[in-house]
Amino acid sequence: MINWDALSNDIAQYFKSNRANNENDTADFISKKYDQYIKFGLNQYSEGLLSTNRNILKPFFYLAFSDAKRGKDLKEVSKRISTGIVLYWNSVIMKQVVPPPGSIQVVYNKIIFAGVPFTFNIINTYDSSLLAKSMVTAFKFHTNTIKGITVSLVPVGTTTIPKIYYWSGIR
Numbered sequence: 001m002i003n004w005d006a007l008s009n010d011i012a013q014y015f016k017s018n019r020a021n022n023e024n025d026t027a028d029f030i031s032k033k034y035d036q037y038i039k040f041g042l043n044q045y046s047e048g049l050l051s052t053n054r055n056i057l058k059p060f061f062y063l064a065f066s067d068a069k070r071g072k073d074l075k076e077v078s079k080r081i082s083t084g085i086v087l088y089w090n091s092v093i094m095k096q097v098v099p100p101p102g103s104i105q106v107v108y109n110k111i112i113f114a115g116v117p118f119t120f121n122i123i124n125t126y127d128s129s130l131l132a133k134s135m136v137t138a139f140k141f142h143t144n145t146i147k148g149i150t151v152s153l154v155p156v157g158t159t160t161i162p163k164i165y166y167w168s169g170i171r
Contacts, residue, residue, distance in 0.1 A: 001040060001041070001042060001171055002037055002038060002040050002041045002140075002143070002170070002171065003037060003040065004037075004136055004139070004140050006037065007033060007034070007037045007136050007139075008129075008132045008133050008135075008136040009132075010033050011030060011033060011128075011132035011135065011136065012128045012129040012131075012132035012133070013128075014026070014029050014030070014033075015128030015131060015132060016128045016129075023062050023065035023066045023069060024062055026061070026065050027058050027059070027061035027062035027064075027065055028058060030061050030135075031054050031057040031058040031061050032054065034054075034057065034085075034088075034139065035052050035054040035057065038052065038143075038170075039052065041143065041170040041171065042170065042171060043094070043148060043150075043167040043168075043169065043170055043171075044167045044168070044169065045098055045099075045100045045150060045165065045167060046098050047094055047095050047096070047097060047098055047106075047109055047150065047167075048094070048095045048097070049092055049093070049094060049095065049170075050093045050094060050095045050096075051092070051093045052088065052091065052092050052093075053088065053091040053092075054088075056084065056087050056088045056090075056091055057084045057085065057087075057088045058084075059084070060080050060081060060083055060084025060085075060087070061080075061081060061084060063080050064077045064078075064080035064081045064084075065077075067080065068122070074121075074122040075119055077122060078118075078119045078120050078121075078122060078138070079117070079119060081135070081138075082117045082118045082119060082138070082142075083117065085115070085118075085139065085142055086114045086115055086117055086142075087114070089111060089114035089115055089146055090111070090114045092111055094109040094110065094111065094148065094150075095109065096108070096109045099152045099153075100150055100152055100165040102154055102163075103152035103153060103154045103163060103165070104152070104153055104154065104155060104160065105152060105153045105160075106150055106151070106152045107151045107152060107153060107162060108149070108150070108151040109148065109149070109150045109151075110148055110149055111146060111147070111148040112147055112148050112149055113145075113146065113147040113148075114146060115142045115143065115145040115146040115147075116142065116145040118138045118141055118142050119138070120134045120135060120137065120138035121134060122134065143169065143170040143171070144168075144169045144170075144171075145168075145169070146168070146169060146170050147166070147167070147168050147169075148166075148167050148168075149164050149165065149166055149167070150164075150165045150167060151163070151164055151165075152165060
């Protein structure tokens, strides 16, 4: 399970520290932390993530923070982050480990919908804990909208046939 509170605390502490010196370092830190915590995510059948691609995410965080620094509309900043998150989930590969109830072997496990794009309010950029909490709340909402399928073999008489199990959300 994803520890959203720990992610929020890590981001808030980073914002408070003197390490948040520029957009590139901030994008690198947040994309690493997001990727680190997300890897503990599970779908409803307790299937986890096999691989992710943080390299997709980092440039979108960088562009968002660069835009914010230049005084761009904060809703646009949040949309950039959202776009990066959705594209990140398009590249996630799920594990094929635990068969759903009633089945004996997973054949295929795929994200078929990378989630609803989100926006979040950037109300106070001077209070790092509020900013981090707002971002992480949006991340959490987003993972609840991810959908996928698990194709698994089920026994029927003396043979097995594939059956599709739909799942929704990463927790």
